[in-house]
Amino acid sequence: MTNPVFDRIKNDVESNDIVLYMKGDAMFPQCGFSATVVEILNYFNVDYQTHNVLQDESLREGIKQYSDWPTIPQLYVKGEFLGGCDIIREMAANGELVAHFESVGIEPKN
């Protein structure tokens, strides 16, 4: 039995380099943790797609099962779940995030 929410998520994360599942959107994040990841992505000046889980309850629950991760935000890079706010903040601070972007061919916007 396929799960339509999983199919939608799979399609989104595989057809966009960076996908952020968050509360609110990039202009108006509605949670501190989501806002932190938005600021980090803006700092590295990369293109990313966001999905507001507050507008879609099935996505809010579906994404947690899809990634086996209990909280929002969730960041996907090239289809791979990279982490939530803690991990992304840690990776940004120690240079791992920019190294990961480079290793998968993601360039900052010029």
Place this chain on the structure above:
Amino acid sequence: MALEAAEIKNMILEILPDAQVQVQDMRGDGSQFAAHVVSEQFVGKNRVQQHQMVYKALKGKVGEELHALSLQTSAPE
């Protein structure tokens, strides 16, 4: 009823008996915790997997009663 730091620590130790665990109640009201977990069982696992092990130890409480848990994990140096 909000969780206590000690309760969180015990739940983690139940699954990771060898771990060194520090849990802090950041605001003193059970609304936001920070935890640092070091365990041999994290060796060879990436951060997502390490965090997932801690979340499983907390039996689905994260994202429910435990809204805000800032987590740091590492294998022993």
